Amino acid sequence: MSDRALEGLDDRQREAVTTLRGPVAVLAGAGTGKTRVITHRIAYGVDTGAYSPGRVMAVTFTSKAAGEMRARLRALGVEGVAARTFHAAALAQLNYFWPSLAGDTMPAIVDNKVRLLAHAADLIGIQPDTPTLRDVASEIEWRKVTMRSIDQYVAERPNGIGRLNVGRLADLQRSYEKLKDERRQVDFEDVLLACAGMLEAEPHVARAVHEQYRHFTVDEFQDVSPLQHRLLELWVGDRKDICVVGDASQTIYSFAGADATFLLDFSSRHDDARVVRLETNYRSDAAILAVANELMRGRPGALHLAAAKGTRDTQSPQSLPSVTAYVDDESEARGVARRIAEQLAAGIDPRSIAVLYRAHAQSAEIVRALADLGIAATVLGGKRFFELPEVRQALMELRAATVAPIATGFVETVRDILRSRGLTDEPPAAGGAVRDAWEARAAVLRLAEEAPEGMSLREFTDDLLRRARTQDEPSLRTVTLATLHAAKGLEWDHVHLIGFAEGQLPIGYATTFEQVDEERRLAYVGITRAGRTLSVSWARGTRERQPSRFLREIGTRTLSARDGSSSSGAPGVRRAPTRRTVPADDRPGRRG
Structure with missing residues (x-):
């Protein structure tokens, strides 16, 4: 059985x-196969008898990633491993121990922090606007995960937020905490704080947790915050069976408290640590990796990625990733849309194409340009697939149909129901909401057509409900649009990275060295999402933007310049300005 866990692995x-x-x-x-390594390592430990599945905790950062980890472990024949997010693991422990410690049930989780903040503001006679409240909510999250008190936070934040001076900001945070306590509620950050506090204050609880979990694996370790790291230390105790996996070059959540030094300093914190470097990339062609390596050359913790054998080693000017300059944003969007249309005409699956950008606001032009060419697109970060009204309606009707006998195969029943709701054999010519609805219904039909032979309609609908619970969403046959943050962990064969200009990437409020370095890592994440082709573009616009400084650092050896409009020359080598005109207290991470 242990041989199965070692199949298909390279030496590292x-x-x-x-x-x-x-x-x-x-x-x-x-692209070096970290999730494969994590799951195969756990499976190998179980198969060899070194691990008992129930004593393994695998921690990651999203419910989707945890679900994928469980699915991969099941495929390897391993059941019973606690693959959870930090919050889910902490909440499970609080729910278990809280009644015996406090003699009561666990407090409720705050479902809307901004709304509660608005009530807290009313109580102290202030009325901040919604964007300000969102910023305050983000600041509360950052303060807690970096383990700062309100007084410590205020001392480091003398300028306040928006129209809230530092005194009013402190008053609002205290009002929020008081109101939360009065309503017997906790927010998500309190879950981690309370779990850590429980383990520190109650030795018998710590002993019970240490007895239950003896082997720990942490994915995306570059993204752990000081609070998460402290909680992990309490979970592990004085044991040494901990494996952390991460990439410092993909640290893109520093604004939310992530601290890559926990990964970079791991071997110094653990004298007997074993460090394994995975640098063989199985996703991208060599020409794309050359761009990524140039961007991160000399950065702390940067790995030098090499293409796996069998990957295209394309080095001719025609096959290099390209950089294109455009006159304005509309021209850029239309130029990218035309290139995508050419790819689709050549038979490329739309699901393998993505347009990536720094901020949500940049999506509007590209959505419009794609719609004008009749190209369907899905914007990540919108409604989840199973929350779409078309999908919910279809699922309700399919559930209702399970009570009646089915004369034909269940796939025909699914097709008939979807046709009654507007599914046609061919998609609508235009883009927009009508096309989006068609794509959603078509995805449901495709799931039915791909179901295992012999599956019943009841089993099919049960499987859809399971998918909805675990966020196991099908891929729509559409081009994907996503921010660089949302794209992390995903991959496409063909990536169009737009807005590679000063003020957009790096974004305008990135003024310090650390903030610009985080923007560099975001660009790196975007570049390494691409498997076969990569196109980079930027637009001068009415504000006379300059090409991103990152283009100058990458240089022309790994990027070929294309003329997108009346702009000429090699945009990748122009010198970007160093002066900033945005206030220095604008911090990255202001959500929205």
Whole structure:
């Protein structure tokens, strides 16, 4: 059985998988198979008898990633591993121990922090606007995950937020905490704080947790906050069986408290740590990796990615990733849309194409340009697939149909129901909401057509409900539009990275060295999402933007210049300005 967990691994991956006793740090570059290594390492430990599944905790940052980890472990024949987010694991422990410690049930979780903040503001006689309240909510989250008190936070934040001076900002945070306590509620950050506090204050609880979980794996370790790291230390105790996996070059949540030094300093914190570097990239062609390596050259913790054998080693000017300059944003959007239309005409699956950008506001022009060409697109960050009204309606009708006998195969029943709701054999010519609805219904039909032979309609609808619970969403046959943050962890064969200009990437409020370095890592994430082709573009616009400084750092050896309009020359080598005109207290991470 242990041989199965080692199948298809390269030498470095095998080293990571077979090193079962910690501490172990796996430095895994983009596309090097980190999730494969994590799951195969756990499976190998179980198969060899080194691990008991119920004593393994695998921690990650999103419910989707945790669900994928459980699915991969099931495929390897491993059940019973606690693959959870930090919050889910902490909440489970609080729910278990709270009644015996407090003699009562666990407080409710705040469902809307901004709304509660608005009530807290009313109580102290102020009325901040909604954007300000969103910023305050983000600041509360950052303060807690970095383990600062309100007084400590205020001392470091002398300028306040928006129209709230520092005194009113402190008053609002205290009012929020008081109102939350009065309503017997906790927010998500309190869940981590309370769990850590419980483990520190109650030795018998700590002993019980240590007895339950003996082997720990943490994914995306570059994204842990000081609070999460403290909680992890309490979970692990004085044991050494911990494996952390991450890539410092993909640290893009510093604004939310992520601290890559926990990954970079892991071997110094653990004298006997084993460090394994994964640098063979199985996703991208060599020409794309050359761009990524140039961008991150000399940065702390940067890995030098090399293409796996069998990947295209394209180095001719015609096959290099391209950079294109446009006159304005509309021209850029239309130019990118035309290139996507050419790709679709050449038979490329729309699901393998993505347009990535720094901020949500940049999506409007590209959505319009694609719609004008009749190209369907899905914007990540919108409604989840199973929350779409077309999908919910279809699921309701399919559930209702399970009570009646079915004369034909269930796929025909699904097709008939979807046709009655507007599904046609061919998609609508235009883009927009009508096309979006068609794509959603078509995805439901495709799931039915791809279902295992012999599946019943009841089993099919049960599977849809399971997918909805675990956020296992099908891919729509559309081009994907996404911010660079939303794109992390995903991949496409063909990526169009737009807005590569000063003020957009790096974004205008990134003024310090650390903030600009985070923008660099965002660009790196975007570049390494691409498998076969990469096009980069920027638009001068009415404000006479300059090309991103990152283009100058990458240079022309790895990027070929294309003329997008009346702009000429090689935009990748122009010198970007160094002066900033945006106030220095604008911090990255202001959501919205």
